[in-house]
Amino acid sequence: MKEGPDIAQIGALIGDPARANMLAALTGGRALTATELAAAGGITLQTASTHLSKLETGGLLAQRKQGRHRYFTLADEAVARLIESMMGLAASRGHLRHQPGPKDPALRKARICYDHLAGDYGVRMLDSLVASGSIDAIGDGLAVTPRGESELQCIGIDVGSLKSSRRPLCRSCLDWSERRAHLAGSLGKALLANFMEKGWARRVPESRSVVFSPEGERQFLKLFPLES
Amino acid sequence: MKEGPDIAQIGALIGDPARANMLAALTGGRALTATELAAAGGITLQTASTHLSKLETGGLLAQRKQGRHRYFTLADEAVARLIESMMGLAASRGHLRHQPGPKDPALRKARICYDHLAGDYGVRMLDSLVASGSIDAIGDGLAVTPRGESELQCIGIDVGSLKSSRRPLCRSCLDWSERRAHLAGSLGKALLANFMEKGWARRVPESRSVVFSPEGERQFLKLFPLES
DNA sequence: TTCATACTTCGATCGTAACCGAAGCATTCT
DNA sequence: AGAATGCTTCGGTTACGATCGAAGTATGAA
Incomplete structure (x- = not known):
């Protein structure tokens, strides 16, 4: 009613269940077609x-035509972070799409x-990087140490070239x-890409799950040990 | 449609203009009564x-009865952060409640x-604290340095006692x-409280504005100089 | 006790937007 | 060219929820 940005528009966009499900599906990171998103939202094409x-004119989605397909992605990493933080809040308030449980x-x-990479393995990886002194953590902030830079080089990740991109290195x-x-x-993106390149992990189609091969799992757990 | 937390509920709660305005009003931090919030939302009681x-059962608000009044606040700092980040996104996408302009x-x-404290002065304060070595910044993370701890002590803020609270010191x-x-x-809270105690600044009733007295402004600017 | 204030609940109205069937474009394949 | 696929637009239905008037409850003041 007064000054300032209009939260309600964005809220309303996310507030419809069909749209929310489509956005959640896009949190998977890959570009999806309208047909795939319709399925994700449980609605017709x-x-x-x-x-x-609506989502596009609202600035939450970006699209790119390719042949007769139209691929949609989240507009921005900022949008992705908003969605994830809403998921965090929703989870903490007990708003679940299905009955809770195992x-x-x-x-x-x-x-x-x-x-x-997210989930137990994602958390473990970050914990381990911090414990080994490869990443400095202050509050929510993260930074690669010189030592970490050389360790990552051994794995096959060139931190120097990542720095040049406009996107933040660590978050x-x-x-x-x-x-x-x-x-x-x-860096998070590069690490996951690295694992998939080596055949340690692969995505499950139509899902956000990532599965590790037996050998990949062994290597991953060795590379990122739990602090005792 | 699948697994995971339900974003849509929270989105829908924020998505109504009246509710969004009430939430934005509560970003001002003080507890407001139902009548005040009705005015903020532009609706009847x-x-x-x-x-x-609805907002309360949705977990976004907390209330506290006091006599015949009922005071509402944001449930949580997490909620406040969500609102602010949605404001940021909305502003960057050009969703404004009124015509843009000066x-x-x-x-x-x-x-x-x-x-x-937010706005130009809030940003300046943090910049200055970082530039003077009182606060370390890594990415989004902030931490008070030993040197900062003693500087703040001079102003009249005991960082040690703030640390003991469960809430994070810096964000x-x-x-x-x-x-x-x-x-x-x-720490952000303590600093603002400190300024108001000293009479440097005061809140404008019915608004989120903070105004500085001439003397307070002078002191503030001297205390937090701009890095050249 | 009576009155006033602060707020909630009930009931009914009304508008908006979500939804899908059907038809219309556009692109690619054969 | 014709057919098939991917997506958009149109039209009409439907349902949900935002809204407020009026009545009900609770707390405090006179």
């Missing part, structure tokens, strides 16, 4: 189409969050299943 | 009442954000008008 155009253990273990992202932070930012 | 009970210069200069909070970080957390 026509309805999805109007929802998607749901989906695979998803709690390792999943995609936008473009990086902490609050995990809704673990209620603890995991590693986002371009 | 009956309507406000139903909205408020609006409300007082509000851009200094205002309350939940319980700490960065993104400013929607400046698009830069200012200082939140218990």
Whole structure:
């Protein structure tokens, strides 16, 4: 009624269940077509189409035409972070889409969050990097140490080249299943990409789950030991 | 449609304009009565009442009865942070409640954000604290240095006692008008309280503005110089 | 006790937006 | 060219929820 930005528009966009489900699906990070998103939202293609155009004009989605497909992604990392933090709040207030319980253990273990690793394994990875002195943590802030830079080089990640991108190198992202932070930012993305390149992990189609191969799991756990 | 927390409920709660305005008003940090919030939302008391009970059962608000008044506050600092970050996103997408323009210069200069100082002065304060080595900043994370601890002691703030509270000492909070970080957390709160105690600053009733006395402004600017 | 204030609940109205069927474009494949 | 796929637009229905008037409850003041 007074001054300031209009929260209500964004809230209303996220407030519709169909749209919320589509946004949640896009938190998986990969670009999805209108048809796929319609399925994710549990609605017909026509309805999805109007929802998607609303989300786009609202600035939450970006689209890119490719042949006869139209691929949608979250507009921004800022949007992804908003969605995740709303998930965190929703989880802490007990708003669940289904009955709570021992749901989906695979998803709690390792999943995609936008473009990086989340879940138990994501949290463990960050904890281990901090414990080994590769990453400095102050509050919510994260920074790679010189030592970390050389350690990551050994794994096959060139931190120097990541720094040049405009996107922040490290970010902490609050995990809704673990209620603890995991590693986002371009480094988080690079690490996950690295694991998938090596064949340690792969995404499960149509899901946010990430599964590790037996060998990959062994390597991952060795590389990121738990602080005792 | 699948697993995970339900964003839509929270989104829908924030998505109604009347409710959004009430929440924004509560970002001012002080507890407000149902009648005051009805005015803030531009609706009658009956309507406000139903909205408020929805917000409360949704976990966004806390209330406390006091005599025949019922005071509402944001449930949590997490809620306050969510609102502020939605304001940031809304501002960056150009969703404004009124026509944009050179609006409300007082509000851009200094205002309350939940319980700490925001706006130009809030950003300046944090910048200065970081530049002088009183606060370490890594990414979004902030930490008071030993040196900062003694400097703050001189101003009249005992960092040690603040540390014992469960709430984080320092937090960065993104400013929607400046698009830069200012200082939140218990230290941010303590600093603002300190200024008001000394008579440097006071709140404008019915608004989020904070105004400085001529003397207070002089002292503040001297205490927190701009890095050249 | 009586009155006033602060707020909630009830009941009814009204508007908006979510929804889908059907038809219309656009792109690619054959 | 014709057919198939992917998506958008149109039209009409439906349902939900925001709204307020009026009545009800609780607390405090006179």
